[in-house]
Amino acid sequence: MASNSSSGGSNSVFIDMQKALKGVDYPADKQTLVETARSNGASEDVMSALDALPDQQFQTPAEVSKAVGQEEG
Template sequence: MAKVSPAEVERLLKGVDYPASKKDLINHVKQESKEVLDALQQLPDETFQRPTDVNKAIGEISRESR
């Protein structure tokens, strides 16, 4: 997975109503950033309560793929 900036993720997810599913997040950023979209597609199928939960999950996936 490409390195994705937490600030970029939060910027692109601005306006999302939480709690939000993985599908909700992907639909929100579809046209914005391929890197963030790729990262979101690798998230587990769960509901995220806040943007920091999304960034935490992306960070965990990133560490596992090294």
């Protein structure tokens, strides 16, 4: 199955982010998320989104996605 990335730009960032954060043990702080994403070869878009996150503990992957969605505002 092919995905149509032209219609959902932000969705592809969320998908890439979940891949980049594979292996994170929650709760996790921003630094842990950034370091894990970097070691997993995250794209520049994902790294930029993570860098924009507030310095706090994130309890779940959904919480990270929600915070990233708010940053795009």
